[in-house]
Amino acid sequence: MRPSWSVRDNRQTRPGHRQDDTLDPRAVALLLPWAEADAGLLAASGMFGSRIDVGPGTPDDIRLLGLLGRTT
Numbered sequence: 001m002r003p004s005w006s007v008r009d010n011r012q013t014r015p016g017h018r019q020d021d022t023l024d025p026r027a028v029a030l031l032l033p034w035a036e037a038d039a040g041l042l043a044a045s046g047m048f049g050s051r052i053d054v055g056p057g058t059p060d061d062i063r064l065l066g067l068l069g070r071t072t
Helices: 025-037 039-045 060-067
Strands: none
Touching: 025 060, 039 060
16 A cells, blocks of 8 residues: 655655644644735745635634645
């Protein structure tokens, strides 16, 4: 079985291993305003996927992932 990459912590993981994959709320609080302000720069860099719209009321960690073109 080919291992998958965890989006949240960038570690190589295997499904079902119950590793913590939560983002540090302090990191999210620091990075989210920057990512929102520089969303165009992030998209143009080619290092991230296309922005994913997540809708109103979405938790901040999911909003950050969406801005980076990542999913949970």
